Amino acid sequence: GNSVTQMEGPVTLSEEAFLTINCTYTATGYPSLFWYVQYPGEGLQLLLKATKADDKGSNKGFEATYRKETTSFHLEKGSVQVSDSAVYFCALQTANFGNEKLTFGTGTRLTIIP
C-alpha cells in the first residue's frame, strides 16, 4: 500500500536559517506529491505540489523536487521566518483526479525563533 515517511520533529530553527524537512514515500503507480501546511487551530492549506518525476513545486519561498530514483520529496526554504512556524505534512495521491484519497505523513512541527 501507499505510505509517506516524514522527518520526525519538532524542528526548531532561528530566523533566516535554512530549512530541510525530509519526506520519502512508497506508492504503487505514479503518485502526485504534495506539501500541506497547518497553522495553529486551522485546517490544511496546500503549500506546493509536483505531479511527475523531476518536477519542482514552489510557493512562498518553499521548494520541493519530485525524485523518483530516491522516492523523495524533501521540503526546503533558504531563509525561514517566524511566520513559517506551523506543522508541515507531506502527502501523496496515486491518481491525478479529485476522487482519489490523499495519504499523509505524520507531520513535522516547525518552530522559528526570532
Added chain:
Amino acid sequence: ETGVTQSPTHLIKTRGQQVTLRCSSQSGHNTVSWYQQALGQGPQFIFQYYREEENGRGNFPPRFSGLQFPNYSSELNVNALELDDSALYLCASSHSDSYEQYFGPGTRLTVT
C-alpha cells in the same frame, strides 16, 4: 469564491452518543472527502463521496457513515462514539477533473 466550510467548529459528546458533522463544498466542486486527524498525527482518509455515492473508503468501521446532497454538501455521521473518536475531522472538496483537494478548517470533536 466561497471556500470549504464546516460546522460546528467544536463539539463535545459523551461515549455512546451519535454525532453529525457538516461540510459545504467549494463552489464548482463535486467531490467531498473526509479525514480524521488524531492529535499529533497526520490526517487519515475516512471516505469520499462523488455524485451522492460513496466512492472509496479507508480503514474505518461502519459506524462511520456519510451522505452527499445534490448541492454537493456532505455530512459525516458517527454512531456509538468511542473515546478514540476524539479528533479533528477535516472535509476536503475537489472536482473530479482535478487532483487538488481544498480543506475546510475542521470540526474538533471531543468524546468524554
